[in-house]
Amino acid sequence: MKAAYSSLKATARLLMLEAWRLEHPPPPCYSFQLSLAPPPFIGLAKFMSGRIHQIRAQKSDLAAHPSWSSPDASSLCPLCGEEQETFSHAVLRCPAKAGARSRPLQRLTSVGPDAPLWSSGSLLSSLAAYIRATATNYPPDMFPSLPPSPASMVFPYPPTSPLPGGLLSSSPPHPV
DSSP states (O other): OHHHHHHHHHHHHHHHHHHHHHHSOOOTTOOSOOOSSOOGGGGSOHHHHHHHHHHHTTOSSSTTSOOSSOTTSOOBOTTTOSSBOOHHIIIIIOGGGHHHHHTTTTTOOOOSTTSGGGGOHHHHHHHHHHHHHHTTTSOTTSOTTSOOOGGGOOOOSOTTSOOGGGSOOOSOOOOO
16 A cells, blocks of 8 residues: 555656646756755755855856846956856856865866755755855845955865854855
8 A cells, every 4th residue: 555655646746747847847047957855955044045046047146147137247257257157167167266165165076957066965065155155146245345355265164074053154254
């Protein structure tokens, strides 16, 4: 009886997900797999999980993501000016953030939909700490007195240790 119930439940979930995908397809820019379960990053602090979700949906404050308020703005990275400020550039390649990236994200090689990042709690915690420390995807005018600079982007915790209290702070980045 348990096996029959589990099979029916799995089939119903697949049918529901397929109906959802057909009736309300995700926009073409959203390349992540749809799921009925929340993604693991939702367990982070509310502000941080929102920032990560915005980045994944390409509706964030990164310069390469379309903006309704300033559609003609440059899509170049405001820190390095070398390439478009996409999620991948901001997290993996921006030379201005190399110091902040070196320790916490040294194991991270991809931010794509199939990357191990999206199923690893330690990598997600490191990503959240990096985003907080570098003010990545924060509105440009959110901290006018604290402009991000390579000297102020220091990661205060080793990448494998848990953060104090087990939660990620959603407070603004502080220069060290």
